[in-house]
Amino acid sequence: MQVLKFGGSSVASAANINRVLALVEAAARQQPTVVVVSALGGVTDALISAGRRAAAADAGYREQLQELEQRHLDVVRELLPITGQSAVLSFVKSYCNELERLCDGVFALGELSARTLDRLVSYGELLSSQVVAAGLGARGTAHQWLDSRQLLRTDARYGHATVDFATTNAQIQAAVNGAETALYVAPGFVAAAPDGTTTTLGRGGSDYTAAIFAGALGVSQLQIWTDVSGMMTADPRLVRAARPISHISYQEAMELSHFGAKVLYPPTIQPVMHRGISLWIKNTFAPEDAGTLIEVAPPANHAMVRGISSIGPVALLRLEGNGMVGIPGFSRRLFAALAQEQINVILITQSSSEHSISVAVRATDAQQARQAADAEFAAEISAGRLDPLYCEEELAIVALVGEQMKNHPGISGRLFGALGQNGVNIRAIAQGSSEKNISTVIRQQDVRKAINVLHETFFEATTRQVNVVVTGVGNVGRKLLEQLARQQPWLREKLRLNLRVVGLATSRQFVLDEEGIDLADWQTALAAGPPLSLKALTEQLLALNLRNTVFVDVTASAEVAQVYAELLARSVAVVACNKVAASSDYQNYARLKSLAQEFNTQFLFETNVGAGLPVIGTLGDLLRSGDEVQRMEAVLSGTLNFVFNNYDGSRPFAEVVRQAQAEGYTEPDPRLDLTGVDVARKILILAREAGYALEMSDIHNEAFLPTSCLEGDVPAFYEQLAVHEPHFRALYDAAAANGEKLRFVASFGAGQARVGLQALPPTHDLYSLQGKDNAVLFYTNRYVEQPLVIKGAGAGAEVTASGVFADVLRAVQS
Template identity: 50%
Template structure:
């Protein structure tokens, strides 16, 4: 004899019920089956809502009840032929009429006891069983309807009655011995007390009904049929990559169900656990899927963690004070007060100093728990022997579950580390001495991020997903996306990094996609599907998504975007940018961004601020962290200016023509005055000095201009080109003077003896700067370790490709650190 239980979703529609009969027909060929059924999906909630409305005197209960009545009558009509309908309709209407009468009475007196509520909500399973059994009969099965009120006996704790196990088992055995039908259909959830009153076994109690029957009859197995293919490694509503656990032991299953795994009602495990009866969790809609086997001695499994679960809507009570230290029975008084108030404690943690104790409870119980605790310790609160009771709400518990934790080193450390790296603050932790789970209390809004982060770390550790939010799709932005697309598969295969664009924006549109915006045509997709761009909305959505391993990439040069970095870093989202504005504003603001990144475990990367793709800042960072000290810097930091003075000879093309060429080839900003003013170089040397540990402002750096002021004051770019064309003699003279001395013109940034300056210099042939070609940059660091021969970093310092590669490098460095 086998016991199968079908949940509400399996019976949610006539089409689904037809899937159930296909499963039952196949299995009934060799065994007598007991089929335990839940109410149709949503019916129990609807019956409860009708009851609450009636209690309030709200006539809307009638409309909801009518909807429920019609649903069951329509199910009868859809499933059964005319001949079978008449007899069943009478039974169904009898139950429905009784519900109507009860609710009418509740409405009139506006009072609803738990006893009455049990009578109402238990009728959903009764109706479901009537319809399913009749359908089986119509389809030619030898089926019989059985009544659990005759063998499941409980106390009178209405709402969640406690089963009298000995008496129930004593009743079940003879009851089923007399049942000869091939298929026995039994309503789940419902029971009766010793006085004959209807009771219920708690929400999810249909599983419990099936388990009680299976245990009493020593069934070879218990099958729970639902809408998922087994117990999942995490809640698939939050974790799309969750998968079914092939096998799990009873204790692990109980831990997972306790911590929110909805696929199985927690008390259901215990009756079959005692008898060693395996439980199979199966999917009605994928009956051939393997599902999950819950049994006593699962085979050795390399996976140390079996599942990650959570309980939402948690409140945390913190009771603290000096009077707690060394006082006997203090904890006893606390838990006694909560028990008398019928408040279930979900998690407990206490400091070894005995100065405080935390308990986590269901959010619904906050008020009565608060009242009970304050009453129990009223004297201590009055005499200020205890601190005021501190209550935090809108929390959740996440838990790692495994029976093998005791033999695994570092699981707790890994759990807390990955949560911390993603900015998830832990309010409280608990791990039982049996080491079956590690639990952490966190903000409810962080649940999705926490579950995905933990799931990736413990189940998908060979592939780390990084969520990119890109603002700016110009030359650099588009080139970066092209590079991401080109290297995507390589990074997955060789570095186990999955880079995904989850959000993208330009000045006109923005777009988000949790599944990732296609790299091969991201900008086209943005323009086709995106909505109007609003920076504030973009940032709010990025933060609200709260995705793990998130990186905000600013490819713009806008101050308004740079001013948002603090809020992004505070949200534990890393920032990568070629935008120099944030690092060259006030020193206090720059330092604040660095501190925020440390505090919130995010990363602030700006390698491309100096030297585009050259490893200038990272090299400097390594020097400083390893204890070196910068004594001097000499650098050509403008690829655009180097390109201009390498190509302007004073004999061929005019200075204006060379600048125009640099602009067309993308070596300058759209307005070349930004480059020619030297302010860009000034910002770059300032960043290097700040990264070297010097507290300097932009105004501390002297700049010697080489462009006539009247040119720089031109009203637009076109007028500027006209103005510098008229000053050709000035630029020609600069080149001729340098040539006469056997030198070349380079725009140089220098730091020496605590002072910094930028300007056009004549560089001699023996200088490393002399032979700098094209758009290349060069940086010379004189440090305590490199006092005579400087450390030299040289290479291309401008252009979309090298800048994008520098941004890409920062992304990879962050991904490797996550």
């Protein structure tokens, strides 16, 4: 024999009921079957609402009852042939008339007792089960309708009745065993007290009814038919990559269900678990799907974590004070006070010092729980031995569940590390002694991010999602987007990264899309975006709260750099091509570095110094390995190196500078390059990364441009370059006469930094630089006579974009 239970969504309409009837007939052909039916989807809630409205003297309950009656009548008319409708329609009308009289009495008295409410809500299952039975009859399928109120005996604790299993089992066995009928239909949720009054079994009552029947009859299997294809590794509404769990133990299933998995309510499966009866969760709307088989001893499974679940909103209540230390009984008194108010405790954690104890309850119970605890401990609070109960709300619990966790060390570390890297703060933790569950209390708004991060960590070894926002789509930004688009397949295959661009911004517009922007047509998406507001961009990005987020700044904007701190404080990694932040006042630079460390994220700006060259990274490697920088010499401007490699007096200096700008080597205002300001910023950044607290004013800049070149706008600058051609020719000729080359050199040593134009002899390491090359010479304790040299292209959109790209990957792989 087997028991099949169908939930409210499975019988919500005539079409759905026809699906159920086909499944029932197929099952009954295999072996004798008991079918337990829930109320039509939404009916129980509607009945509760009608009763409460009647008690509140709100005559609107009558309209609600009329809608419920019409819904059931419509289902009957659609389900049954006309010739078979009359008796069932009369039955529905009769039950609905009883409902109306019951609510009229509640309305007159202005009171809805628990006993009356039980009788009121019982009509949902009584109606639905009779309609299903009538449907079987119309199809010529022999069956018997069982009144669960005649079989399930409980106490008189209305709303949450306790089952008398000895009497109940005997009555079920007497009704079913030995009967000729092979198919039975029974309403779930309902039972009766010893005096015959109707009781209900509380939350999950229909599942409980099915389990009671299954346990009493010792069936081979209990099937729970619902609208999902079994239990999943995570809530599919939150995690797209969630996958079905084919087999699971009862203990694991109860842990997952306790923390939010809606498929089961743990107490309901006790009757079958203790009898060793397997429970199969199936999908009424996809019966071919395998579903989930819950067993006492499922097949061996080597996965460390079976599933991830969450429950919320919850409130965290904390009782603390010096008066608790060494004094027994506080926990007992707290739990007794909560139990007196029928408040369920979801999670418990206590400090080893006994100074505090925290419990999580449902948010709806928070105020009542706080009042109960404050009343219980009023004397201690008044005497100052305890603090008033502290209540933190808008929280949720996320739990890892798996029997194999106890056999694998490091699970907690991976959990905390994954959440920490994404800025998910843990308010409290709890782990049972059986080690089947690790529970964390976090902010409600972080649940989606947390579950996705943990699902990637424990279930998706193949792919990790990375969400990138790019501000600035000029030459470098466009090249970066091209490189990202080109490398996406390679990143998925080789690095297991699903890198998506979810945001773009220019100085005029921005767009954010948590589903990802099509990089083949990003211009269209950006053009449809709203006007740029950095405040709106930042707020919306943080509100999305996406995991593994990287903010990329490919601008030269001081305003954009001002949002770094807020992003880092929310564990959003920042990759800056923009030099403003790293070369700003030292206090701001140090604060940003500190925020990145504090919130376990990355602030990377490799391209600030040498475009795509690994200058800052190499310097960091030297320092982390115990080396110490004594001095540095560098050519750090691809623009200036290009200019002085191409200027030989045969063409005007202004023409060579124009060429550099036309080929994309200079800043929009070339004076930033030619005045040495840009180079000064770069050596400042290197000095800071080497551990020196320098300011921009500490950099000695030996200018080679006449002061008149700095006046006016860019066209005026070029005019003045032409005027001063003899000056530039004289610089060149003086160097050439000695066989030297002009290089704009940045140097640092003994805590001092300077930049300026120098004529270098052929023996110098910087003499032979070609084109737009950059070079950095590190003289350290290890590299004393022969420096460590980093050399290569130091300008150009392609190489700079590649450096930014490398920083993005470093930010998410650290």
